[in-house]
Amino acid sequence: MTYDSKKDARAALVSALLLAAIVTVSGGFTILSAHPGSTGDKTAAGKVSLREIRREAYCAHAVKRLSPKAENIRLVESPNADTRIMRFGREGQNIARCEFLPQDQTDSLRMATMSVNDKRLHRQVIDAINMRIDVLEYHRS
Structure with a gap:
């Protein structure tokens, strides 16, 4: 394996890990920003349970x-x-x-x-x- 191909492989790996980290963090913020609903079917008018x-x-x-x-x-x-x-x-x-x-x-x-x-x-x-x-x-x- 040449130096350039190792460098390209390393760059691809770093890019994939960075993308995975971004997706994980953004998904975590989405989950954390969700508002918990009520338990059961009782909700305020106009809201869905x-x-x-x-x-x-x-x-x-x-x-x-x-x-x-x-x-x-x-x-x-x-x-x-x-x-x-x-x-x-x-x-x-x-x-x-x-x-x-x-x-x-x-x-x-x-x-x-x-x-x-x-x-x-x-x-x-x-x-x-x-x-x-x-x-x-x-x-x-």
């Missing part, structure tokens, strides 16, 4: 897992606290409906049913989604 955010995130996550090529996933509406309706695909042509168990029935976040384009998913698929939610909740805590 963490439980609602997680319902939306888990519905979108389930859509991505069921259809890896899903694009433009967006929340269309939430007819009630336990239901999320999302559109995805080109021009929002596909609809996913995620229904969660009410909070008073369970302490954890559990999906009761899910349908994609008005076709209900099999109970085993819902169980697999709930297992994935459990894993994500465990890693989150």
Whole structure:
């Protein structure tokens, strides 16, 4: 290995470490600047609870897992606290409906049913989604 190639390799390594340090520090500031939400679903008027955010995130996550090529996933509406309706695909042509168990029935976040384009998913698929939610909740805590 010549002196110039060692010098180039060292410069690349230093650049990569510097970039990693910047990303780590900026991510740390992002986490530290976050405002903790309330526990449970009680929030001030006009604010969204963490439980609602997680319902939306888990519905979108389930859509991505069921259809890896899903694009433009967006929340269309939430007819009630336990239901999320999302559109995805080109021009929002596909609809996913995620229904969660009410909070008073369970302490954890559990999906009761899910349908994609008005076709209900099999109970085993819902169980697999709930297992994935459990894993994500465990890693989150």
